[in-house]
Amino acid sequence: MIPYGHQSITQDDIDAVIEVMRSDWLTQGPAVERFEQAIAEYCGASHAVAVSNATAGLHLACRALGLGAGDVLWTTPITFVASANCARFCGADVDFVDIDPRTYNLSPAALEAKLEQAEASGRLPKIVIVTHFAGQSCDMQALGQLAQRYGFALVEDAAHALGGRYRGTAIGSCRYSDVTVFSFHPVKSITTGEGGMVLFNSDDLNPPLRELRSHGITRDPARMDGSCEGDWYYQQTDLGCNYRLSDLQAGLGLSQMRRLDEFVSRRAQLAAGYDAALADLPVRRPWQEPMTGSAWHLYVIRLQLDLIGMSRGAVFAALRKSGIGVNVHYIPVHLQPYYQRLGFRVGDFPVAEAYYAEALTLPLYPDMTEAQQVRVIECLREILQ
Ligand SMILES: *Cc1c(COP(=O)(O)O)cnc(C)c1O
Numbered sequence: 001m002i003p004y005g006h007q008s009i010t011q012d013d014i015d016a017v018i019e020v021m022r023s024d025w026l027t028q029g030p031a032v033e034r035f036e037q038a039i040a041e042y043c044g045a046s047h048a049v050a051v052s053n054a055t056a057g058l059h060l061a062c063r064a065l066g067l068g069a070g071d072v073l074w075t076t077p078i079t080f081v082a083s084a085n086c087a088r089f090c091g092a093d094v095d096f097v098d099i100d101p102r103t104y105n106l107s108p109a110a111l112e113a114k115l116e117q118a119e120a121s122g123r124l125p126k127i128v129i130v131t132h133f134a135g136q137s138c139d140m141q142a143l144g145q146l147a148q149r150y151g152f153a154l155v156e157d158a159a160h161a162l163g164g165r166y167r168g169t170a171i172g173s174c175r176y177s178d179v180t181v182f183s184f185h186p187v188k189s190i191t192t193g194e195g196g197m198v199l200f201n202s203d204d205l206n207p208p209l210r211e212l213r214s215h216g217i218t219r220d221p222a223r224m225d226g227s228c229e230g231d232w233y234y235q236q237t238d239l240g241c242n243y244r245l246s247d248l249q250a251g252l253g254l255s256q257m258r259r260l261d262e263f264v265s266r267r268a269q270l271a272a273g274y275d276a277a278l279a280d281l282p283v284r285r286p287w288q289e290p291m292t293g294s295a296w297h298l299y300v301i302r303l304q305l306d307l308i309g310m311s312r313g314a315v316f317a318a319l320r321k322s323g324i325g326v327n328v329h330y331i332p333v334h335l336q337p338y339y340q341r342l343g344f345r346v347g348d349f350p351v352a353e354a355y356y357a358e359a360l361t362l363p364l365y366p367d368m369t370e371a372q373q374v375r376v377i378e379c380l381r382e383i384l385q
Pocket of ligand 1: 053054055056079080082083131157159160182183184185195196
């Protein structure tokens with residue numbers, strides 16, 4: 001089976017982990033610090049806080065931005081469930097904003113219309129989380145302007161997008177947002193097995209985010225209630241989590257970072273190969289906004305089902321039967337039973353639902369060979385013609 005995504009691990013990566021295993025630190029230590037610096041520098045952000053995974057990072061971002069019971073967070077339905085669940089972890093409500101029909105990212109126009117209504121009814125969101133779907137940046141300038149006008153915090157779920165660019169800056173610079181979160185799950189741009197990173201420019205967010213990552217504990221006398229009783233002394237000043245990344249994982253992450261640009265350009269090359277090969281088939285290829293440079297996490301096509309005369313399910317099954325590990329990203333989050341129980345219904349976000357009915361993710365990962373790509377294209381051509 002040719003998978004839809006896969007990590008790329010070299011002997012250098014293995015050696016980097018072994019080197020950490022021989023050091024004094026296994027849990028969070030100097031390698032985590034170096035990994036945080038490497039990502040912050042690459043993205044041009046002031047701060048980077050490594051966490052155990054992106055889900056934890058989204059949770060911590062919501063906590064540090066003050067989300068709680070009675071607040072509302074808005075996100076896109078075309079994302080992984082974690083982008084919405086982070087609000088529920090904080091006891092806040094979730095609502096969704098429909099997507100742009102071309103980029104499949106949260107639509108700034110739909111957001112603006114919904115904000116106007118929410119302002120009239122006095123229920124503006126505290127946070128909006130946008131996902132750079134498939135690695136292509138959202139229109140951050142337009143979203144940033146809305147954030148300023150309506151006073152919400154803007155968080156980028158950039159789990160797909162490390163190595164991507166927007167208007168000449170790296171995704172993760174937080175130029176238009178409050179916080180950006182990356183994932184290092186094996187199918188993402190680089191991997192640490194499990195892992196994530198939270199980036200931001202605000203000095204005020206730095207101490208609370210680091211404390212919330214580790215039980216809500218501080219060792220800084222300046223941040224304690226009352227006086228510090230000695231060198232052994234620490235205080236728990238908030239209810240935090242244990243969301244730390246280990247030095248073993250950071251060792252792998254540092255080694256992977258050296259190949260990030262190579263990974264993204266190989267993905268872009270494969271995407272261009274699909275673009276050329278699928279031009280005459282009844283599928284819509286991923287449209288690219290000129291101001292963006294995608295990290296190409298996913299290559300998603302939309303089947304023109306009226307021309308194909310087969311359901312998406314039948315095309316999916318035929319490809320899987322031929323050993324092509326196609327996938328579907330994503331089942332709209334508001335259609336998950338958990339969110340249906342919170343009152344969301346089929347028909348609530350029609351652009352997202354129409355997209356979902358036709359979407360198919362083709363295999364794409366840096367180690368994919370030309371021969372493997374030719375096989376995917378030939379199988380797809382055979383099934384669709
Ligand atoms: C992978 C992913 C996540 C979760 O990442 P983890 O590191 O596995 O927690 C969150 N959001 C999106 C859009 C993702 O693709």
